[in-house]
């Protein structure tokens with residue numbers, strides 16, 4: 135058995151082999167594939183009205199989706215539009231501003247914002263002046279907390295920006311930056327159609343540091359074509375020496391029947407399942423030895439980073455952008471396919487430009503589907519959040535917040551969890567469910583036990599990635 139223990143997480147190859155199966159990533163519960171088309175614009179208005187009736191003073195999170203990319207990366211599973219016609223961005227920006235204005239009117243008087251995230255696609259597909267126009271418009275409709283309180287982040291493709299642009303992004307108000315790297319190996323980059331030199335990435339990291347970004351995050355992927363343990367070790371060494379505050383290492387999920395660009399990846403060039411496990415073990419060992427803390431799922435952070443501090447203080451939260459430190463925020467999202475979480479609802483925008491423009495031309499928010507959470511959904515959402523973020527669950531805190539007796543309400547779940555306890559993934563007593571260090575990499579499996587939709591509907595393994 136291959137076992138290596140490091141700060142907070144223990145890699146047990148045998149257990150991972152035994153339990154690795156397809157499952158949701160739980161950026162929401164219920165997961166987005168449970169949203170229904172009968173949820174629409176009017177349901178969203180009611181959710182916002184419910185906040186107003188409650189006199190909500192919670193600050194908001196904002197998410198904006200900018201879908202355009204210059205070229206396609208073959209591993210991509212994002213909702214994006216690949217085009218070199220930058221005029222499309224100007225049209226999109228004008229409609230995005232309309233949606234922001236409508237949301238701003240809806241949230242007037244409760245429009246304090248402490249968190250903003252721009253994702254894509256490639257947010258820096260917008261030119262410097264378009265980005266300035268967008269942020270000025272946002273400030274017209276929402277009240278942003280000062281720079282030292284708010285988290286204002288942007289995903290940046292180092293191939294699309296210069297160091298000067300990075301300084302400009304900081305002046306425009308962003309204080310966190312996340313860079314897509316994936317792998318430094320030129321052969322891997324060629325195999326996934328993402329050629330990005332090491333020097334251009336390092337120059338952007340240096341610029342972000344010079345410009346005083348509070349947190350610099352790097353995204354890597356393991357399991358890409360032509361990757362192996364040796365190439366991964368070299369990439370990790372380079373990343374660690376650049377000392378970003380956060381590192382995310384995603385598992386490449388090869389689902390070519392769902393994501394078209396992945397059909398251009400040759401099966402024969404993909405690493406074997408065993409090699410992927412070795413790469414994962416290497417990542418955990420390398421990063422924890424370098425002083426990074428395992429946050430959960432695919433995320434590592436320096437102990438001084440806000441995510442690590444929030445986790446130590448039990449304040450970590452999980453939303454569509456991954457882990458976050460702002461637990462109580464309602465999430466208002468704009469742009470195609472963007473998902474909002476307002477009061478006890480989730481809602482998702484339409485996914486095509488034409489549908490997006492048509493809804494906004496009709497003065498309607500472009501909501502395509504969503505879900506209203508019932509009490510059972512809300513209860514299970516809290517449980518899954520606690521397990522994903524804190525790796526433990528206080529039974530008495532659940533019983534204090536919800537009218538249930540845990541052992542009675544979750545009789546079948548507790549019986550199912552006993553198998554995990556027998557495997558050493560979980561400790562269960564009358565007061566706590568605690569995920570052990572070797573259960574942490576498999577926390578999704580534990581959460582899946584609490585997912586009522588997986589239990590009552592037919593599972594859709596083809597749409598989910600493997601847990602590792």
Ligand code: SF4
Nearest residue numbers: 203206207210212255
């Ligand atoms: S990975 Fe990012 S940059 Fe590449 S195609 Fe997908 S969204 Fe665009």
